[in-house]
Amino acid sequence: MRSTEGTGDAETTTALTLHINGERRAQVVDNRTTLLDLLREEVRLTGAKKGCDHGQCGACTVLLDGHRVNSCLMFAVAADGAHVTTVEGLADGDALHPLQEAFIAHDGFQCGFCTPGQICSGVGAIAEAQAGWPSAVTPDGAPDGPVELTGGEVRERMSGNICRCGAYVNIIDAVREAAR
Structure with a gap:
């Protein structure tokens, strides 16, 4: 349910409801608040990182209704009613998500700053x-159904996520393993 409060003609806040990592949350936010800032500053989920704050690095990637988004570019009010999954919500209790396990097995991280965004993007x-x-690299005339995640496919699909340490080879291996 969306309502606004403000002074005069300027509406400045909005009441919204989000489902974050399976938990329903009602929030009142400044209309200029990004989804990333809501997650980090209000909800205290700090997995998604503020890297470039311009949608260029992918460190802030989360899943919105199962689709990956750069949360630094999205206003929280645009996510009203949506299901948001952060890296913290991928595990099932103590059981890690298969991609989280694959990142560990393939040493898909070095400094770890980009890892939450890489993992959420990989799941998407x-x-x-x-x-x-x-x-963009899927062969023309590909059969209906799943697309095989070759190295080229993973590189293309993950191209919006930057790793300054250069762990790309291991990230690609982790995504391919989790896809199997």
């Missing part, structure tokens, strides 16, 4: 490929 990329969504 795997879901897109399984749903048959082509990428």
Whole structure:
């Protein structure tokens, strides 16, 4: 349910409801608040990182209704009613998500700053490929159904996530393993 409060003609805040990592949360936010700032500063989920704050690095990637988004570019009010999954919400209790396990097995991180965004993006990329969504490198005339996550497919699908340490080879291996 969306309502606004403000002074005069300027509406400055909005009441909204989000489902964050399976938990329903009602929040009143300044209309200029990004989803990233809401998650980090209000909800205290600090997995998604503020890297460039311009949507160029992918460190802030989260899943919105199962699709990956750069949370630094999205106003929180635009996510009203949505289901948001952060890296903190991927595990099932003590059982890590298969991609989290694959990142550990393949040493898919060095400093770890980009890792939460990489993992959320990888989960989204795997879901897109399984749903048959082509990428820019998917061969023309690809059969209906899942797209095979070759190294080239993973590189293309994950190209919006930057790792300054250069752990790309291991990240690609982790995403491919989790997709299997």
